[in-house]
Amino acid sequence: MVRPFHRNNTHLCASWMSLILRPVLGVRFKALNDSPVGEQPAVYIINHQDVLDVFICTAMLPKNIAILGKTELRYIPVFGLAFWLAGNLYINRQNKQKAWDTMKSVAEVVRRRQRAIYMFPEGTRSNGKGLQPFKSGAFALAIEAGLPIVPIVFSSTHKHIDLNRLHSGPCLGRYLEPVSTDGLGEADVRELSERCHTLMKAAIDELDAELSAA
Incomplete structure (x- = not known):
């Protein structure tokens, strides 16, 4: 309400929420690195x-x-109001036939605001089933906006965290190296999606192995 649509509203609110609530849940979290692109759009x-x-x-x-x-x-x-005032964006995911046109519209907003975008490419929670197939939206947006893709991976919470315990368990998070979209077009969406899926699955397995060995 004080500074609607400010570029750092979402970051600030998210940081507060995480810092306050993680200790209540007993989750020990460690970020292994910082964003490889800093505050640049991605x-x-x-x-x-x-x-x-x-x-x-x-x-x-x-x-x-x-x-x-x-x-x-x-x-x-x-x-809903707070999400909007924080500067976040809404998208209609129902019409899959117009997905590319929808991402074109979002890409125009992203370019105008010079803002990074945060997305869950699986489209839904995996609930212990491992990394699910990716939908095309994030990759269509990155190509259309001419932005790199930066994967962030987190260790498997269903394997290492039990909320029934006082100290629920650990979680690790890591930024992967940017994946360039230079020279790509609509026909490259699937290949780009599969490449990112492979990278993220391997990285998640590495984090899980690191926690299991600790």
């Missing part, structure tokens, strides 16, 4: 696991970021 993609994402993933939102959320979120009392 499309960040994150593995989407469960409700804990709200408290864990938010710890690694860089500055100058906006979250791309589904249109239905705008109708949630209080939250």
